[in-house]
Amino acid sequence: MPSPTPAGHHHETGYDRRRLRQWLDGEARADGVTRRRLLTLLAATAAGTALGAPRTARAADTPIVKPLPPEWFIQRGTNAETRWEALHKTGHHTPNDLFFVRNHTATPLLSADDWRLRLWGSGLRHTPSEAKPVEFGYDDLRALPAVTRTAFVECAGNARSSYTTQQGDTVAGTPWTLGAIGVARWRGVRLADVLRRAGLSPHAVDVQPRGLDAEYLSGGENLGRVRRPLPLAKALDDVLLAYEMNGEPLPHDHGYPVRVLVPSWVGIASIKWVGDIEVSAQPLYSPWNTTFYRLFGPSHPENGSAPITRQTIxxxxxxxxxxxxxxxxxxxxxxxxxxxxxxxxxxxxxxxxxxxxxxxxxxxxxxxxxxxxxxxxxxxxxxxxxxxxxxxxxxxxxxxxxxxxxxxxxxxxxxxxxxxxxxx
Missing domain, CATH: 2.60.40.650 (Immunoglobulin-like)
Structure with missing residues (x-):
């Protein structure tokens, strides 16, 4: 007999459905994109028109820092897909130099000495606005109790090309084969510990990390820095603020100095180069769980599915x-x-x-x-x-x-x- 669904999974499904209703009813805040624009995009997609691959802002000459030898990687613009034959006999954990790269723009070169994590928002007891954030430095995080966890990070579009090559379906986005995944041993602190130290309010419902990479352009619109909300229950469960990967400081391409790690969820939830976290007493939405990372098409609800969360098999x-x-x-x-x-x-x-x-x-x-x-x-x-x-x-x-x-x-x-x- 199969084991029951993992703890929290049913709660996540309920959260997805509830937030989708709240957004459609105008009860949630969609940060960075207007409701009119979102409804236009949703209507176009529901009618069967693919949105097309998002265009990135102009990247640097080298959007990825680490070497990308062709026997290890397939380069895809600002991204790099791991070749599966390169993983043969590499052990359970993917070596850092073989780990795939998913960037919206270019890898930023940040300094741990200058880095600060700012927590703010209506979901904190003593910080009702961004004007009074709570800050943690790199050494502050490393002084907190550490946790080590083995987990995969996988792009939501991994194996996307198979929709076309195996099924004849037309889809939009980077044509990943199967190499947009890696497993690492991550070390960091529980996001729950940081939220509680920042003064978590009993009214908090959503937590939204935001990266420090460049602002993202799509279809001529500036959508701002990459950010995506998490339900508070998930944030308090198994989410890490990771600063090590396979026993080493995070490489620049994988989020140095600190990234979010959301086990078992689609990779967009594991924000790299995290710089601030909004803790909100109001449901939050961003382009990364409204326009992107939802399911549209004839087999899905007319206005699109709830934001996708857990990865598939x-x-x-x-x-x-x-x-x-x-x-x-x-x-x-x-x-x-x-x-x-x-x-x-x-x-x-x-x-x-x-x-x-x-x-x-x-x-x-x-x-x-x-x-x-x-x-x-x-x-x-x-x-x-x-x-x-x-x-x-x-x-x-x-x-x-x-x-x-x-x-x-x-x-x-x-x-x-x-x-x-x-x-x-």
Whole structure:
């Protein structure tokens, strides 16, 4: 029997539905974009017109700081996707130099000595306005009790290209394959501890971190710095303000000096280079949970879904597309599966394009918030092209389907990926 849905998941679903009603009824604040503009965008999308890929502000000559050798990464504008073959035998945690990069603009080069985290808003007892923020310096955070947590960060659009290549659906956005994910060992402080030290009010409902990267332009509009609200219950649960990644200070591309880490949620919630946090007694919205990071299209509500939160379930082989295998020899293929709804407990493998399935051997104790590594022994007999398939099941009872329900932004692809290989 599958384990129950993780604690807090039902609460999150209720929160999503409630906030969507509040926004549509005009009871919430949509910061940075007018209600008229949002309704125009929603109407266009509900009619089946994709919004198109957001345009970034003009980036620096080198929007990403770390080296991006082509054998490790696929460069995608201000972003860099990890090649899965580069992850083969790297261990459970993704090395920092192999970790994918998702930037809206360019990586800022910040100093920990000058950095301050400002908390403000109507949800704090003693700071009813931004004029009286509570501040924490880098050393202040490091002096608080530390927590270490292994967790994945994954872009909501990871595997987006498969909507088109496997299903023929037209979607907008960066055409990620499966490499917009990484697992790291994060160290930092609980956001709950910082909020309580700042004077959390019993009336607080939403918490909105904002980054220190450049302001973001989309369709000729300046949407300001990247920010996205969290329900207070999630902020007080397992969210970290992280300052280390795999035992080292955060690299610049991954949020130095401090970033937000929201386990199991879509990557946009884990704001990098966090500089301030609004704590509000009023529901909050930003372009990143109104215009973006909601589901639109014929299979979704007329005005769009609630803002997406938890990631979906996926699997990937540690192989390049078109990898070559020798017929008549025994091979061991490796891969990883993960889910935002719970731990992955079972993976089935097909080496004949989905006709037959066999269980994979799991190499990790299943844990929520991270992936499970696995392997499968295969002896191909006949030369030619075929597809390898991996299908995961998690503790919430979710199993990867054959087809993903499309949406115009191409978020949350969860279908089994058909991985092409050659047998010679």
């Amino acid at each position: 996926k699997s990937a082989f540690e192989l390049a597309d078109g990898a070559t295998f020798t017929a008549g020899r025994t091979h061991v293929v490796h891969g990883r599966s993960w889910s935002g709804a719970g731990a992955v407990t079972h993976v089935d493998i097909s080496t004949d394009g989905g006709t037959t399935w066999q269980p994979a051997r799991l190499h990790d104790r299943p844990r929520a918030g991270t992936w499970t590594r696995w392997s499968h022994t295969w002896r191909p007999d006949t030369p030619g092209t075929t597809h390898l398939l991996a299908r995961a099941t998690d503790t919430a009872g979710r199993t990867q389907p054959e087809t993903a329900v499309p949406n115009t932004h191409g978020y949350l692809f969860n279908a089994v990926i058909r991985h092409p290989v050659n047998v010679v």
